[in-house]
Amino acid sequence: MTTKLSELAFDLASLKAAYAEGLDPVAVVDEVYDRIEARNDPGVFISLVDRETARAAARALGPKPDGRPLWGVPFGIKDSIDFAGLPTTAACREFAYEPARHAPSVERTLAAGAIAIGKTNLDQFATGLVGVRTPYPIPRNTVDPTLVPGGSSSGSAVAVAAGLVPFTLGTDTAGSGRVPAGLNNIVGVKPTVGLTPTSGVVYSVRLVDGVTVFAQTVDDGYAVLGVIGGYDPDDGFSRDMAVPPLGPLPPRTRVAIPDAASRRFGGNAAAEAAFDGTLADVRALGGETVEIDFEPYFAVARMLYEGSWVASRYHQIRDFIEASPEALHPVTREIIEGARTFSAADAYGDVYRLLELRRELGRVWDKVDCMLVPTFPRAHTVEAVLADPISLNSELGTYTNFVNLLDYCALAVPGRPRADGIPAGVTLIGPAGADGRLAALGAAIHAAGGVAIGALGRPAPQPVVRPAVAEAGEIEIVVVGAHLSGMALNGELLKRGGRFLRAVATAPLYRLHLLDGATPRPGLLRVADGSGAAIETEVWALPAASFGPFVAGIPSPLGVGTLRLGDGTSALGFLVEAAGAAGAPDITSFGGWRAYARSLKAA
Template sequence: MRAEQPETIAAIVAAHRAGTVTPAQTIARSYQRIRDHNDPAVFISLRDEKDAIAEAEKLAARKDTANLPLYGVPVAVKDNIDALGFATTAACPAFAYTPTHDSTAVKRLRAAGAIIIGKTNLDQFATGLVGVRSPYGIPRNSIREDLIPGGSSSGSATAVGAGLVPLSLGTDTAGSGRVPAMLNNIVGLKPSLGMISTAGVVPACRTLDCISVFALTVDDAALALSVMAGPDQADPFSRDRPLGALTRLPPNLRLGVPRNGQLIFFGDKKAEAAYGEALKRWTSLGATLVEFDLEPFYETARLLYEGPWVAERYLVIRNLLASAPDAIHPVTREITAAGARLTAAETFAALYRLQGLRKIAERTFAHLDALVLPTAPTVYSTAQVLANPIELNSRLGTYTNFVNLLDLCGLALPASMRPDGIPFGITLLAPAGHDAMLASIGRVFHADTKLSVGAKGVAQAPLAPLPAGSGDEIPIAVVGAHLSGMALNGELKALNGRLIEATKTAPDYKLYALQTTPPKPGMLRVDAGRGAGIELEIWALSASAFGKFVNAIPAPLSIGTVRLADGRSVKGFIVEPEVLADARDITAYGGWRAYMAEKATA
């Protein structure tokens, strides 16, 4: 393919909107690349090409494509995540079923304009970090064919690394969204637990699972996360965790690095040297490196497979273990069967210890912005892992197994290409809810490496400028009387507020006319796709002005997180639902201006 053809999500969407490339052409290119790549182990099921192209053509005919943040982007989905039109196998044919609807995450991707083209291979039941535990074969590593692809999200990571799709979904319980990212020279984003709904996901450890994102750049991964993030009544583990916006690199960034002698590389001197070079890069970017005690994190990691969380994996397949044990991969069977022997007393003892370790982690982060660790301590060939499947797999989880147990978010970044042609990566870790901060600093690091993205030698584009208001200013979305020219707009101007842009919400909101003086609307968030795009303006206020403005907002209005049509999230006006019984639903007007204009002429 020609070098000028778009590779990243940002470039693809821009080309579609400009009309230089059509969504149908992008989908056709993905299928051609899949044929050229010629690895049947990447996808477990692949959508009919004509069907996918027809969807792309139908999408292009819509009138609202400007509001679709993933307009025409081809996406691959790990085959333990439900997608309508595909069987869900979890890489076990005897377990396979046909879902009746999309998982919540896939539903939100489709609503944003993405086109699902296939379901990818994985370590069976998402148990493994190696990518070799599947009856559907072993996907080829996109960088070096002798290396493992990494797991459990092996197919999803190799699909992005090989340039077959610019975006894929994985899952991450113990590192499955991070280790394969490093091994394929791509970005792996592991969000805060509960940020993306796991409704429609075959669980590995249900209390620890999350859907992860593979992309070529941090900005692409952050965009995909913003599209999928948000609470979901269908998932009891879902949490309302606002994503926040990307910001500039903070001037006093403090990154935690393990104390001298605590790092483990299993004798891999090249990996050790690559980590040292990554730390030098952070220093050159202005970060201050602060030592911390890694031992409590190691202890937490040991709990994952030595403690009661193995019983969660057992719960998923216990019926299959009893009825058809030979249908399960022998390594998966050996690991999972141990969960049946754990007692309630052992479970509570582990929970008590974990709570203590969480408190230690809290104290560690009290004076740090993030930790920076190797994504994995070393890399192995497929032959090595097949000869020693459990021990080598365990080694790969050295710096990943503790993350979800401690309720951290993570971002795996390419850091360098070693002299032996093996990719090396680092992972940034922070407490839950700091996903945007990790993306903000991670995008700068990745760009500074000047590495090509994936395996195709595609150069990184310059970092996109951040939206206005991303520095010391705070953006706020207004939908009613504070709009330009409306009754209360002067309150924003009196605080030196400045208009950034006019845009719309995602189609997830309803608008009501409240009985107030002066007239004001109330905007209510509803289920994804069940509302409409509401017109709004984004204004920027200084931090102090923002505080004054918010403090003066009267009930029943308040400030919450508003999702925009392009996938971003911003603070903005929302309404308490209990006051809407006597309010008029004016959603059909699409915004407060249109409603007030009609009212003025009535």
């Protein structure tokens, strides 16, 4: 190995390359423990696997990589997730128990070849977004030690941002997998609710909780999600869905952002300017920003702690809190004991209201592909939060608390930093199942921002060039009109699990016509050799199960046939019958539907 082990970047690609050159995973384990000792932050881990036990786990992997995706990769586990061999404390010593088995998320990670290092600190019972509600030392923020580290997954975020381990597992109910990532300039993957199993987790609101991933980069985080995600038949809260493949970034993305009245930065002009800087990056990446009113989402957010949902936290530890209330952190106790003021009727009322709001607010996805919000309005110091523990914590959850309740997925990435260097992360939000869509854009935003990863002094790498072909179980479909990325009907592809593959012109064998009808649409007509032109298209991948329902909705005179593309490939796509194009205006000279649509706006 050419790089000194002490200087090795603890990301998946660097470790994989080093292992290919013969690096011993036992040496990596020793390096992890050396880094933990050198960091000298007793607030990161609550408990550690004995070094010799971890070394034995590394030796058991065998002498060389065996193809497993996380072979030889050390990782940490939030101490509300069970790992057999270490107690689960949820940051409450008196609550601690010895789990008989690993949580499924941990079991899957170990089966993929990863090596467990220890259990990370958290806001007690995962109740908080600040990272200071713990009887253990407070983890130090890796960007500025005067700032809170964020919570509740504080230790998990700091462990990655400090370069102690390549990734960690966390949890998220109200932002615990996002706020600490933003405050430490790393990535936080908050999957679709139910995509990661939650058995073996000390839950907060199990109906909407999820196991999350902290990593240096989007690609690393998504790779780990690919390991821990997927259906668990033994978990009644698991969703029967797979982690969607990660594809290229589409040329256009419709991005909802807070309107002027919905901007919340606590009066901090530097934080607002940083967000505007990230918005400029998004637009440069092909994002079309659409301002929307976020007040309805803020109302949903208030339900999580001001409504009866807090009773779920009480239910999880009911026997314990009633027997030993003094064992709880005073702020945690105040919040959870607030559940006693609500009735069962209140709980049913809140559930019914939430279901109504999900349907009402879900209509936004007909108009946009994702949302982009600040991960938090502004960063706060430890001193300020200790002096005002409730309201400042609530402020940090302004743009996070509503996400899980509404059944959305999210991805926190570092955004443009404030002028004073204080973190100012952003979060992408999408409907259930849009995890891959967010990752493609999130990786590009992270690279564009140029901010150093955590305390590591390295910027995010440029996005990986992803395969532009369909995977097994997918069918390629060529679109030429309003189904193009960022256009009015693209949502019909997205809601069926479609993902962008590549933008490519056809072979010069087609003419483009403007078809008559209530809604203008193009018709692509195959013509004789020598009389056609190359027309801009996009190739998308649809799950095989979604292909039939999608094409069944194609109106006459359109149909589906095989298109020949300029890159030498061919795929099924939209074509028009010759009779349907007869007499229709020829708009071939525009080169594609997007250019034609722009000409109408210009006129």
